[in-house]
Amino acid sequence: MLPDNETRVKMYRTMLTSRHMDDRIMELYYKDKTPVFDIAAGLIPGEIHSSHGQEACAVGTVFVLGQEDWITAAHRPHHTAIARGICVKKILCEIMGKANGLSAGRGGHMHLYSKEHKFCSSGIIAEGMGPAAGMALASRMQGKGGIGVCYLGEAAVNQGAWHEVMNMAGVYKLPFICVIEDNNWGVSVSKAASTAIARNSDRATSYNALGLYVDSNDPDDIYNKMTEATEYARSGKGPVILELKTYRLQGHMLGDPQHYVPEEEKLAFRDCTIDYKNKLVNEGVITESEADSIIADIKNEVDEAVEFAIKSPLPDAQNALTGNFV
Numbered sequence: 001m002l003p004d005n006e007t008r009v010k011m012y013r014t015m016l017t018s019r020h021m022d023d024r025i026m027e028l029y030y031k032d033k034t035p036v037f038d039i040a041a042g043l044i045p046g047e048i049h050s051s052h053g054q055e056a057c058a059v060g061t062v063f064v065l066g067q068e069d070w071i072t073a074a075h076r077p078h079h080t081a082i083a084r085g086i087c088v089k090k091i092l093c094e095i096m097g098k099a100n101g102l103s104a105g106r107g108g109h110m111h112l113y114s115k116e117h118k119f120c121s122s123g124i125i126a127e128g129m130g131p132a133a134g135m136a137l138a139s140r141m142q143g144k145g146g147i148g149v150c151y152l153g154e155a156a157v158n159q160g161a162w163h164e165v166m167n168m169a170g171v172y173k174l175p176f177i178c179v180i181e182d183n184n185w186g187v188s189v190s191k192a193a194s195t196a197i198a199r200n201s202d203r204a205t206s207y208n209a210l211g212l213y214v215d216s217n218d219p220d221d222i223y224n225k226m227t228e229a230t231e232y233a234r235s236g237k238g239p240v241i242l243e244l245k246t247y248r249l250q251g252h253m254l255g256d257p258q259h260y261v262p263e264e265e266k267l268a269f270r271d272c273t274i275d276y277k278n279k280l281v282n283e284g285v286i287t288e289s290e291a292d293s294i295i296a297d298i299k300n301e302v303d304e305a306v307e308f309a310i311k312s313p314l315p316d317a318q319n320a321l322t323g324n325f326v
Contacts, residue, residue, distance in 0.1 A: 001227040002220050003063065005285045009294075011063055011219050012280060015055040015273050016298040018079040021088060022050040024306050025095065029254050037255055043310070044096055048109055051079035053217075053249035056272035057181045058083035060214075060222025061149070061242070064230055068146035070118045070135035072128030075110045076181075077121035080151055084117050088302060092309035100312040106323070118146075126152055126159035129178070133165045136176040136233075147175040147233045154243075155186020157200045166239065170208035173238035177229050180241065183248035188260045201243035208238050215245040217272045218279070247272075 003011065025048060032042025039046065051058070054076070062071070062083035073080040081091055086102070094101030095109040103113050110123035118135075122128055128150045136148030156162060157180060169176045180200050184191050197203065204211025210232050212225045222244055229240040247269045251258045258266070280286050286294070 001224055003223050007063060008220070008280060008285055011059040011223075012273075012276055012286075013294055013298060014059050014063075014083050015079075015219070015276065016295060017088060017302060018051055018055045018058065018082045019273050020299050020302040021082070021092070021305070022052055022078055024302060025092075026050060026250075026254055028306070033255075039255065044109075046108060048095075048254045049076040049252065050250045050254060051076055053247040053269065053272065054181055054183065055079045056217050056219045056222060056276065057151075057179070057244045057246050060219040060244075061151075061179055061226040064223060064226040065149065066146070067118070068139070068144055070132060070139070070146060070148045071120075071151070072132040072135075072149070073112070073119070073121035073151045074125075074128065074153060074156065074181075075121070075123040076153070077110065077112050077151075081112050081114075081119060081121070084114075084119050086112070086114050086117050086119060088305040089308045090114075092305050093312050096309050096312070097314065098309060098312040099315045100309070104319070104323075105315045126156040126161040128152065129161050129165035132178075133169050133174055133176050136169070136174040137172065140175060145234070147177060147230065149177045149179060151179045151181060153186060154180055154182040154184070154191050154200060155189065155194055156180075157203075158186075158194060166203075166207040166209065166241070169239035173208070173236060175233040175236070176239040177226075177233050178239065178241050179226075180243040181246050182243055183246050184265070185248060185252065185261065187252045188256075199243060201241045204241045207241075210238070210240045212240060212242045213245075214243070217244070217246045217270060217275075219272070219276055220279075 029044045029048055058079035090102045094107055097105040113120045132148035132150035139146035186194055199213055201211035201213045212229055214221050214225050229242045233240050277291050281288055
C-alpha cells in the first residue's frame with residue numbers, strides 16, 4: 001500500500017523539517033567550538049548525532065502508525081521524533097538544555113520524551129527493545145490494540161538485549177516491530193566487520209517473526225513495507241523485523257569526519273530529501289515552484305523555533321532534584 005499524494009507531501013515537509021533543524025543545530029554546534037574543537041563548549045555542549053540522510057526511514061514508518069502505538073528510538077532520534085509530531089520548539093529547547101524542553105532540559109538530544117506522543121529515546125544501545133516489547137505486551141493485555149515499535153541501528157542488533165527481546169516477542173507473538181536503520185556503520189566499524197549476516201531481517205525466522213527488507217531509502221517503499229509490518233503485527237501473528245538500507249551523511253556524531261568510510265562508498269551516498277523532491281516533481285505531485293515554496297516555509301518555521309529556543313530560559317537551579325529518583 002502506498003500513501004496518497006496529500007500524505008506524500010506531508011512526508012516531504014516532515015523530512016525537510018528534520019533536515020533543516022539538524023542543519024541549524026550543526027551550525028550552532030560548531031559556531032562556539034572553534035578554532036579548536038571543544039565538545040563541552042557552546043550553546044549545545046556534548047554529543048550530537050544528526051539524522052542527515054535517514055529522514056526517509058522516519059516518515060516512511062511513523063506515518064503508518066496510529067496514536068495508540070508506542071515508539072522507542074535510539075541515540076539518533078531527531079527525524080523519528082519530528083515524524084511523530086513532537087513540537088520542534090520543545091525538541092530544540094531540550095537539545096539546548098532549556099526549561100521549555102520536553103524534559104525541562106534534563107534529557108538532552110538522545111533522551112527525548114513525550115508522554116503525549118507515546119515516544120521516548122535512549123543513548124544506550126538497544127535499550128529501547130525491552131520497553132517497546134513491554135508496551136506491546138501491555139497494550140495486548142489491556143485490550144488497547146496498540147503495537148510497540150523500536151528503532152535502532154544495524155550494529156545494535158549485536159547486543160544481547162536485542163536477541164533476548166526478539167526471542168520473547170516471538171514466544172509470546174507480541175504486536176512488536178523492530179525497525180533497523182542500516183547505515184552500514186556502528187560508530188566507525190563497518191557492518192561487514194561486525195555482523196555475521198548480510199541482512200539482519202534474515203534473522204527473523206529464528207524468532208518466529210516476519211522479516212522485511214527495503215533497500216531504496218525511498219519513503220514510499222518504506223511506507224509500503226511498514227504497512228505490511230503493522231498489519232502482520234496487529235493480526236496477532238507475531239513480531240516483525242523491518243530492515244531499512246539507509247545512509248549516514250554526517251559522521252557518527254558531529255565532529256566525526258568519517259575518514260574511515262571509503263571514498264567510493266561516500267560517492268554512492270544518496271540524499272533522500274533531494275531524491276524524494278525530484279520524485280514528487282517528476283510524478284506531478286508538486287511543481288518545482290511549490291517545492292521551493294515548501295522549502296522556504298520549512299526554513300522559516302525552523303528558524304523561528306531556533307530563535308525561540310535560544311531565547312528560552314535555562315532551568316532554575318532550585319529545581320535540579322525535581323523528578324529524580326532517590
